[in-house]
Amino acid sequence: MNGSLDQFKATLQRRRERQEKHSGHRKDVSGYKIAKSGFEFDSKKLKPAELEKYRQTLKLRKQNRILKQWVIFIAICILITLIVLIYNL
Known part of the structure; x- marks a missing residue:
């Protein structure tokens, strides 16, 4: 058992x-x-100032990642639009 x-x-x-x-x-x-x-x-491990600094860096990284995603999305949209225009002419 x-x-x-x-x-x-x-x-x-x-x-x-x-x-x-x-x-x-x-x-x-x-x-x-x-x-x-x-x-x-x-x-207990992080002081308030360190915690705030770390949160700011995380926020900045998130904003940068979102910006990069939008730039890639817009670039792909422009590329697709150009391809469609070239093949329709």
């Missing part, structure tokens, strides 16, 4: 690990975790 209990516990542990992996954060990896609402920081 003890073997079956150990197997059951191991199954539960693997299930928990898979759920952590699929939910986007791991509790034992680092001081922060990625959740659905964004980044949640362990306030």
Whole structure:
């Protein structure tokens, strides 16, 4: 009976690990975790000034990424428009 209990516990542990992996954060990896609402920081490790600076860099990176995506989208639209115009002439 003890073997079956150990197997059951191991199954539960693997299930928990898979759920952590699929939910986007791991509790034992680092001081922060990625959740659905964004980044949640362990306030004991970061000072308020450092936390604000890090948030600003994340915000800037996000803005840059969005800008790059729009530039690529517009470039592709212009390219498709030019191809259509050339083949219709």
